[in-house]
Amino acid sequence: MxxxxxxxxxxxxxxxxxxxxxxxxxxxxxxxxxxxxxxxxxxxxxxxxxxxxxxxxxxxxxxxxxxxxxxxxxxxxxxxxxxxxxxxxxxxxxxxxxxxxxxxxxxxxxxxxxQCGLAPGFIAIVGASLAEHFDKVRNLRLRVGALPQHPTGLLGYAFNWSPEGVVNEYLNDCEVIENGVHKWVSPMEWVEGLVIDGIQLEAFTTSGGLGTMCETYLGVIENLDYKSIRCPGHVKLMNFFFHELLMRENRKMAGGILTNAKPPVKKDVVYVHASAEGQQNQQLVREEFVNAYYPVDIDGQSWSxxxxxxxxxxxxxxxxxxxxxxxxxxxxxxxxxxxxxxxxxxxxxxxxxxxxxxxxxx
Structure with a gap:
């Protein structure tokens, strides 16, 4: 109806x-x-x-x-x-x-x-679309990050999203498929570098971004994971904050401290980087969906x-x-x-x- x-x-x-x-x-x-x-x-x-x-x-x-x-x-x-x-x-x-x-x-x-948002949500739709192009998928890597366009300080971040949500992403275990096995791994690990539009960034494991994809693709995709994109050096400082300073023991206080230190900005950017590798017609191929999204005006009002x-x-x-x-x-x-x-x-x-x-x- x-x-x-x-x-x-x-x-x-x-x-x-x-x-x-x-x-x-x-x-x-x-x-x-x-x-x-x-x-x-x-x-x-x-x-x-x-x-x-x-x-x-x-x-x-x-x-x-x-x-x-x-x-x-x-x-x-x-x-x-x-x-x-x-x-x-x-x-x-x-x-x-x-x-x-x-x-x-x-x-x-x-x-x-x-789970109808950006991640989980849109990134799963993109990832599934990439996977459909392959006879067999070896790796499906999904990365998303919302950052200030002009980052400052060592964290290079601004809390334009719910601080509670970000803290949970950084502290809750993450679902992956690794070598065909469904696993739970620690957040803020598996750190990698990547470049979008000539900008050097980093990505690391965070929870929740895959939605139900591990259940859907177990036995179909050999390796599947989701990571958040941040400015280089961010994950090292967040590990120090949550684990060495033990802020993981008080999530509400942690969110308050971080939001006070890094309040929202109007000029942000959302990076989406999805890639799939696998066999197409007996050849090993890699396909990507990469974009950077910026604020837009809707009926005269700017939206991040x-x-x-x-x-x-x-x-x-x-x-x-x-x-x-x-x-x-x-x-x-x-x-x-x-x-x-x-x-x-x-x-x-x-x-x-x-x-x-x-x-x-x-």
């Missing part, structure tokens, strides 16, 4: 942009947040997100709900969406939350689509690269559900979404823009 009305829970930077993009796409949008929101082009309501009964009362009037909330809220929202046959989408990187939502999906009459790449990915998937190009119930794996179809949606086309951004009119 086509979607008409969509509820967006959480109106931070990404949640607000999700609402803006969905409305521009033609959906009826209502946003909900813990505090009053004014000046937006769509209707908003103030509710207590911790009171699931308030959330449910609002959800019932809509065909779909998009959770842009902090991940501990997501499972309760997903349960209620499943119970009331409402399509569900979120941006979570948290693996236990996703596994719990997968269990719900076995009896769901609606779509349950977590991390905000729009995250929001546009989710909105493109909502579009595909609406058009019927994705199954209309059950769990959606990001790697099952066709990149070509994704990039043809109104929001997916944002990823085809010139690498240095631009303006999008209403």
């Amino acid at each position: 086509p979607l008409q009305s969509i509820l967006v829970l959480g109106l931070g930077k990404v949640g607000t942009l999700v609402g803006v993009l969905l409305e521009k796409t033609g959906f009826q949008v209502v946003g909900a947040a813990r505090s009053e929101k004014t000046g937006l082009s769509f209707e908003t309501k103030k509710i207590d997100m911790a009171d699931i009964s308030q959330v449910v009362d609002l959800m019932k009037a809509h065909d779909a709900v998009v959770s842009c909330l902090h991940y501990p809220f997501n499972l309760d929202v997903a349960k209620q969406a499943c119970l009331h046959k409402i399509h569900y989408f979120d941006l979570t990187e948290d693996l236990p939350t996703t596994q719990a939502i997968i269990k719900l999906s076995s009896s769901a009459d609606s779509i349950l689509a977590p 690269a991390i905000s729009w790449t995250t929001a546009a990915s989710l909105c493109a998937i909502v579009e595909m559900v609406h058009s019927g190009s994705i199954a209309n119930k059950g769990f959606i794996k990001q790697e099952d979404i066709a990149l070509e179809a994704f990039l043809k949606t109104s929001n997916g086309r944002l990823y085809n823009r010139e690498p240095h951004g631009g303006s999008i009119a209403g």
Whole structure:
């Protein structure tokens, strides 16, 4: 059934942009947040997100709900969406939350689509597209990083994303496939160098970026891993901070210290670097998808690269559900979404823009 009305829970930077993009796409949008929101082009309501009964009362009037909330809220929202046959989408990187939502999906009459952001999300769609070109895949390497365009200091970083999310990525174990074996490895390891647009960078293991890909490709791909991209020297300092100074023992304090030291910047860049190696017609071949995405103006307002790449990915998937190009119930794996179809949606086309951004009119 086509979607008409969509509820967006959480109106931070990404949640607000999700609402803006969905409305521009033609959906009826209502946003909900813990505090009053004014000046937006769509209707908003103030509710207590911790009171699931308030959330449910609002959800019932809509065909779909998009959770842009902090991940501990997501499972309760997903349960209620499943119970009331409402399509569900979120941006979570948290693996236990996703596994719990997968269990719900076995009896769901609606779509349950977590992990619809950038990583996990878009990077899995790109990786799966690369893998399809091969008779046999030896290595599938996926790397993503959101950095300031003009980094300063030894860390070369700015917390344009949730500090809680970044801290979890740096401290939670990481899924990989290594030599055909599904493994869990330590974060902030396997450090490598890479160059994008002539800029020297580094990448290292972080958690959550692969979504369900290890389960999907076990026995199919020999080596599969995800790493975050940062400025050279970043991982050494973060290992010192979390492990030698024992900040891993207080994640909330660690996030506060880091955000205070490296607040968000307006001029950021999102790097995406995906590569696949394997056999094509009995020859060993390497293919790559590499791009740098910059802030864009939408209806006269500038949106950071991390905000729009995250929001546009989710909105493109909502579009595909609406058009019927994705199954209309059950769990959606990001790697099952066709990149070509994704990039043809109104929001997916944002990823085809010139690498240095631009303006999008209403």
